[in-house]
Amino acid sequence: MSVRQEPTRLKMFFSSRLFVVLFFGLSLLLVFGFIRSYYRDYKVKEEIRQLETQIDALSKQKLESMEILQYVMSDDYVEEKARTELNLKKPGEGVMIVEDNNTEKEVSNEENEGSGRILRNPLKWWYYFTKGKE
Secondary structure (H helix, E strand, O other): OOOOOOOOHHHHHOHHHHHHHHHHHHHHHHHHHHHHHHHHHHHHHHHHHHHHHHHHHHHHHHHHHHHHHHHHHOHHHHHHHHHHOOOOOOOOOOOOOOOOOHHHHHHHHHHHOOOOOOOOOOHHHHHHHHHOOO
């Protein structure tokens, strides 16, 4: 006696074309969702890397700014600015004034009396070596 079993509805559904189409569609949706989430994860990690490099650059800039601020607030900076911009001196210091007797200006003025233009450095050397000091 052979027992022949009739296919049940469940077995018929799993062996039908409808199941294959639904399974393929569901698989496609899952793969598409995985790829999309992987791409989003990649973009987020890339943005995190960019922000970390920006943080490093800003922290370096902050350190430089803090060093500059400390220097500007120091007594050395105040003294330097007082000497250079305000022409002040410390009590007990003497001031020496040095006048610049520039012979190049005299030569260039003699050579350019009528033209009114300034000579370039190579031309000044040419005059220096060819004409000498008269």
